[in-house]
Every structure is written in C-alpha cells, then in structure tokens.
Amino acid sequence: MIIQNLFMRYLILTYLFVFTFLLASAQDSNLDSLRTSLLIAQEDSTKVNAMNDLSSAFLTSNLDSAKHYIETAINIAKTGTNPKLYIRSINHSGLYEWHRGNLEVAIDSFRAALALSHQHNSKRQTAVISGNIGMLFTQTGYPDSAVHYLEYSLQLNRERNDSAQITKNLMDLSNHFTGIGKYSKGLEYMQEVRAYYEKKKLHFNLTYIYANLGVIYARLHDFDQAYYYYQQSRASDKLTDETDIESLNLTNLALLFVELTEQYDSAYNYFHKIDSILVLDYDEDLHFSNLVNEGSLDLKRGDGSAAIEKFRNAIELTPFQLSKKYQVAVYINFGEAYLRTNLLDSARININRGLELAKELNSYEHLQKAYYNLFLVDSIENHFANALAAYQLYATYTDSLWNNDSKAKIAELEILYQTEKNRIENIRLKEDTEHKEAIIFKQQIIGGLIMLALLVALVLFIVLIRSTKKIRYSNNLLEEHKKQLIELNITKDKFFSIIAHDLKSPFTSLLGFIEILEMEHQLMSEAQRIEIIQNLEKTATNTYNLLTNLLDWARSQRNQIQYKPEHFNLKEKVTNLTQFLKQRLLIKNLSLTIEIDDKLNLTTDPQLLQAVLMNLTNNAIKFTPDNGFIEITATEKETYLEICVRDNGIGIPKEKANKLFTIDNKYQRQGTNGELGTGLGLILCKEFVDLMNGSITVNSTEGKGSIFCLRLNH
Numbered sequence: 001m002i003i004q005n006l007f008m009r010y011l012i013l014t015y016l017f018v019f020t021f022l023l024a025s026a027q028d029s030n031l032d033s034l035r036t037s038l039l040i041a042q043e044d045s046t047k048v049n050a051m052n053d054l055s056s057a058f059l060t061s062n063l064d065s066a067k068h069y070i071e072t073a074i075n076i077a078k079t080g081t082n083p084k085l086y087i088r089s090i091n092h093s094g095l096y097e098w099h100r101g102n103l104e105v106a107i108d109s110f111r112a113a114l115a116l117s118h119q120h121n122s123k124r125q126t127a128v129i130s131g132n133i134g135m136l137f138t139q140t141g142y143p144d145s146a147v148h149y150l151e152y153s154l155q156l157n158r159e160r161n162d163s164a165q166i167t168k169n170l171m172d173l174s175n176h177f178t179g180i181g182k183y184s185k186g187l188e189y190m191q192e193v194r195a196y197y198e199k200k201k202l203h204f205n206l207t208y209i210y211a212n213l214g215v216i217y218a219r220l221h222d223f224d225q226a227y228y229y230y231q232q233s234r235a236s237d238k239l240t241d242e243t244d245i246e247s248l249n250l251t252n253l254a255l256l257f258v259e260l261t262e263q264y265d266s267a268y269n270y271f272h273k274i275d276s277i278l279v280l281d282y283d284e285d286l287h288f289s290n291l292v293n294e295g296s297l298d299l300k301r302g303d304g305s306a307a308i309e310k311f312r313n314a315i316e317l318t319p320f321q322l323s324k325k326y327q328v329a330v331y332i333n334f335g336e337a338y339l340r341t342n343l344l345d346s347a348r349i350n351i352n353r354g355l356e357l358a359k360e361l362n363s364y365e366h367l368q369k370a371y372y373n374l375f376l377v378d379s380i381e382n383h384f385a386n387a388l389a390a391y392q393l394y395a396t397y398t399d400s401l402w403n404n405d406s407k408a409k410i411a412e413l414e415i416l417y418q419t420e421k422n423r424i425e426n427i428r429l430k431e432d433t434e435h436k437e438a439i440i441f442k443q444q445i446i447g448g449l450i451m452l453a454l455l456v457a458l459v460l461f462i463v464l465i466r467s468t469k470k471i472r473y474s475n476n477l478l479e480e481h482k483k484q485l486i487e488l489n490i491t492k493d494k495f496f497s498i499i500a501h502d503l504k505s506p507f508t509s510l511l512g513f514i515e516i517l518e519m520e521h522q523l524m525s526e527a528q529r530i531e532i533i534q535n536l537e538k539t540a541t542n543t544y545n546l547l548t549n550l551l552d553w554a555r556s557q558r559n560q561i562q563y564k565p566e567h568f569n570l571k572e573k574v575t576n577l578t579q580f581l582k583q584r585l586l587i588k589n590l591s592l593t594i595e596i597d598d599k600l601n602l603t604t605d606p607q608l609l610q611a612v613l614m615n616l617t618n619n620a621i622k623f624t625p626d627n628g629f630i631e632i633t634a635t636e637k638e639t640y641l642e643i644c645v646r647d648n649g650i651g652i653p654k655e656k657a658n659k660l661f662t663i664d665n666k667y668q669r670q671g672t673n674g675e676l677g678t679g680l681g682l683i684l685c686k687e688f689v690d691l692m693n694g695s696i697t698v699n700s701t702e703g704k705g706s707i708f709c710l711r712l713n714h
Helices: 002-028 031-040 044-058 063-077 083-100 103-119 123-140 143-160 163-179 183-200 203-219 223-238 246-261 264-280 284-300 304-314 318-322 324-340 344-361 364-380 384-448 450-520 526-557 570-579 582-588 606-622 681-691
Strands: 566-569 591-595 601-604 629-636 640-647 695-701 705-713
Touching: 031 044, 044 063, 044 083, 063 083, 083 103, 083 123, 103 123, 123 143, 123 163, 143 163, 163 183, 163 203, 183 203, 203 223, 203 246, 223 246, 246 264, 246 284, 264 284, 284 304, 284 318, 284 324, 304 324, 318 324, 324 344, 324 364, 344 364, 364 384, 364 450, 450 526, 566 570, 570 591, 570 606, 570 629, 582 606, 601 606, 606 629, 606 640, 606 681, 606 705, 681 695
Parallel strands: 591 629
Antiparallel strands: 566 601, 629 640, 640 705, 695 705
16 A cells, blocks of 8 residues: 555656656757757857757756856856846756755745846746746745745736746646645646647647646546546547657556555556556566556455565666665565565564665655554564554554644645635625725715705714614624634534544544454454454444434534423333343442432423433442442422432542533543443533523532432422
C-alpha cells in the first residue's frame, strides 16, 4: 500500500510539472535555430533575447551553458538603453539559480526583477516574474504567498488578454492547490484550462490536461470521472506524434482500479500492457516502477512469494540505487512480503532498513507502515512487549496522518466558505451603498421642502421613535439568538468531540484485536483466543451503549422525544424494571430494597421515568462493591413526589458531583469490577427529567455511597 501511494504521488508530480516546463520552454526547443540567430545578430537587443532563450533551453540539460548565456546577457543588457532586456535577464538568472537549487538566491533575483518591472511599468514582465515567484513559493512550502503571486499574475494576464499566459497561470494554480490536497480548487482551475484547449483542439496539450484531470478525480475518489479522463488522455495521445505517455496512463489506470475498486485482475491487465511496451521499447525507470507496482499488487492479493520475486528484481535496477524515497518504500514492502511467507528474520531485516530511511526522510506514511509490520512480526514471535511498543508508535503516526488529512479537508472547506462570505459581503456593501444613496435623496427632498419644516420634523420625530423601538427590539432579539447560538455551538463542539475521541478509542481497540485474531489465530492458544473474544465483546457492548446514549441525547436535543403522561402505580413499575437487573445483582451479591407504598399512584411519562430509574439503578450496581446494598424509595411531599436511589458504593468526588448532568463536563469512570461506562447516562437522565417538568439532585460522599433523587410534580 505504501509503494502504491508513493507512485501515485510520483505520477501526479510527473503530470503536473512536466507539462508546466513544456509550456515554459516549448519556444526554446530548437537549439540550432537559436544559435544561428545569435551568430547573425547585429543589434544588442537581438543578442540578449537569443542568449536568454538559449539559457532557458539549457536549464534542464546543461547548467554550465545556461550560466554562460545568462551572465553574458546581463553584462550586455545592463549597459544598454532598454531596461526590459535587463529585467528579462535578471528573471532568467532567477530561473538558473532555481534549477541549481539555490532557492534563496533565486527569490532575490526574482524580487529584483519584479521591482524593476514595477518601476518601468511593464505589465507583461510583472506577470511573468510574479508567476515564477508563485511557483517557487509553491515548491518551498509557502502556500499563502504562492497563491498571492499566482493570482496576481493571473489578474495581470487577464487584463492583457494573453491566452497562453492565462492558461499557464491556471495550470500553476491547479498544480499548487492539488499539491497541497485542495483537490476541488485544483479541479476548478484545471477544468478552465481543459475548456480552452478543447476549443483550440490542441491535442498535445489536452493529452496532459486529461491525465491531470484523471489524477485529481482519483484523489477525489470519483472513479467514473477519473477513468473517463485517463481514457481521454490515451485517445488524445494517439492523435499526435508529439506525446507518448501511454505507459503513465496505463499505470494510473491500474492504480485507479487498485485503490478505488480493488479489482486486482483489471489492474494486472494494465501492468501487463506496460510489460509489452517494455519488450518493444525498454526503459529502466518504467521497468522499475512497474515491478514495484506489480509487487505491491501481489501483496494485496496475498501472494507474498510473487511479491518477493518482483521486489528482488527491482532493487537490482538503477532507479532504486539512486533514490532513498524508492528504497524506503521497497524495503518496507519487501519486509511485508517476507512476513506473508513467514520468513520472519528476512522480514525484520528489510522492515528495519526501511524504518531507518523513513526516519531520515521524516516520512510519516512509511513510519506508520514499518511500525505496523514490526508489530505483526513481534506478535508472531511472542515478543509482546516489543509488539505493544511498535503498535503504539503505529497508532501515533496514524493519528498524525489523520490529523493532517483533516486539516487539508478543513482548509478546503475554508476556501469555499471564504468565497461565499466574500459574495455575501459584496451584496451587503451594494445594499449599503443603495441605502446611503436613498438617504441622500431623501435629505435633498427635505431641503427642497423647507416651508414644511415643522410638519416634516414632526413626522420624522414619530418615525424616529418607532424606528428606535424596532431597532432596540431587533437588537435584543439578535442578542438573545446570539446567546442561544453560542450555547448550541458549545454543545455541538462537545458532541463532536465525544464522537471523535470516545468512539475513536474503542474502534481502534476493536480493529487491533480483530487484526491480531485474523493474522495470529492459528498461532494462539484457545485461552488466548477466548480472552481476545471476551475483550471484543466488552468493547463492542460499551461502544453500542455509547452510540445508543448519543442517539437518545441527540433526539432529545432535536425535540424528537415527546412527553406522554399516563396514570400508573409506581411500585408496580419499579418492581417490573428491577426484574431485568436480577442477574447483575446476583453476580455481585447485592441486595435491592424497594420502599414504596403499594397504593402510591403517579401521573407522568412511564417510559421516561423507567429510563431514568433504570440508568440510576444500573449506576448503583456498577459502582457498589460486592455484598453491598441498593435502596429505591418514594416519599410524598406537599407539592411533589421524591423518588430516590441510594447505595453504599464508592461515591463521587465532591468536585465532580455538581458537574454530572452537563455534556460539557462529561464524567466517566470504571465500575468496581472494571465495568465500562459511556459517561452520558446521567446527562440523558437530566434531559428526561426536564421533559417531565421535574428536577434531579445528587448527594454523595466518596467512599461511603451516593443518593440520586427525582422530584416530580404530584
């Protein structure tokens, strides 16, 4: 799985950036023509332009030649009379330093060129240089600065109506947002580029654009659209002799079937088509990537032996030797293949090799995978302390990756929110302007009707009083709504916090136990299996109770639980509900006493009351040690009936007792026999008692016991 993710990202970068450089340097591809232009040039301006074009052509092939032409161009241009030639040369100096890896020097050159272009009011050069700065910031990890310069460049090129530069800006912005995981925004810009090239019927460009769209839709988990655009790229590729990316499209199609459909046979068909291409036109990089991807697919299919053979062949090739990124992925997958074939020593050696490289590269995905595989190896070898340590590290990196993914999704939602917010703000400003214009018009009318000043003043005074009252009323209403929204938002945040944390932990435990049972069941004793199954049952039961309480609480918040009063005998209802608790009472040898008058009748909702008393009695059983007692009493007062559940259990700390009934102070602890709780039962009790127009109180002494009392109108 790790190697597939690595190569998917590798292919994205291939599609996104190769085409950008093709756009930037297509005009400089004919070296012979450029050299001829330089030889026959008479004027300095022609020479400087030719040297800048030659420097661009050599940037990806011969940096020494690029440096020579750039330095010569700068020396000629700075003594000339045309400042735009000097600006262009400084800009190309920044491109040269960028390709050398001197990013700070590159940004200094670009900023110097940008300052000169502003000084000489050259909008075209300002747009080009801003675009270069934006892409450099994209590469160096400054997304806000990158977007600022790229959008500024796009704005200038739209003003100039320069279609070629507009499409390049759109490509760069799409690359930027896709590269940082904001796929919807990247898709928006890429679709605009597609529409332009389809209108022009430029198949060379469309081949790459369709491939880019396939990659973006794959990242958005839209199989149908991704498949459609990969096939469109293949069809466009066949219409021109200028492109040949069939192998890349086949690889992406294979990975699409693996990651989004798990149709492994379909994926293998595409990889085999690449093998056929290699027979006719061998390429070592392509051979390496295909071996690794096929080996990873063998792992997914459970064929460890086939995967070992693929990885063994891959590590003999040059790309593996030259790239630590490839080495870390292959070593970890190699180790997993040995693990699948139960060759544990070889598995541990290769996983540790990958782990050391992952630490060096600070690659969280590879660290996550390596520690998980070490956890499996140690578990099989009964090194449970090491297995636990490895699993804890695996869980840590899993949480980090989940948090990063969440942040990316939140950031994308923030972009959509900000766009909508700006639209609403523009509407509001327009309305404010119209309102101000209307006020001015009214004032002009009043000025023209000065003879009726007393009458107008009286009318205005009356209108003002009414308006003031309305404004005060509206402000008070808004303030009340604001308070309600703040309270609702706090409750909502806590609700989602419970879902995110309280549900996440038991599911992590469930998955961990299930994976151990699935992978190691043949190596476990019957007692070990029973212990794991008992833990699964306990965790699943508590998770189910938590979900049930969460749903009941959510229903109460949305007013979906209705109060339906009936007249009934209280002791009969209490006696019935305690029948369900006999088994739990017997397990802990607890005595339960019901002190309620046989003739005591009550009018309230019996279902809500039973739910509250069941919850309170369950809690009493949970937190009372063996051989203890529980007592349920009912006492008639002048205006209300008091029902109490008392126990001699472990009690509740004083600082916690007053916060038991609010969701923003959820209190959770284990029972005397390790019973698990959800922490929501008492919160639900409070909600149900409120529906019955009653109240609930608690009086507890830590170490001596607790008494919970309901007061209902009687």
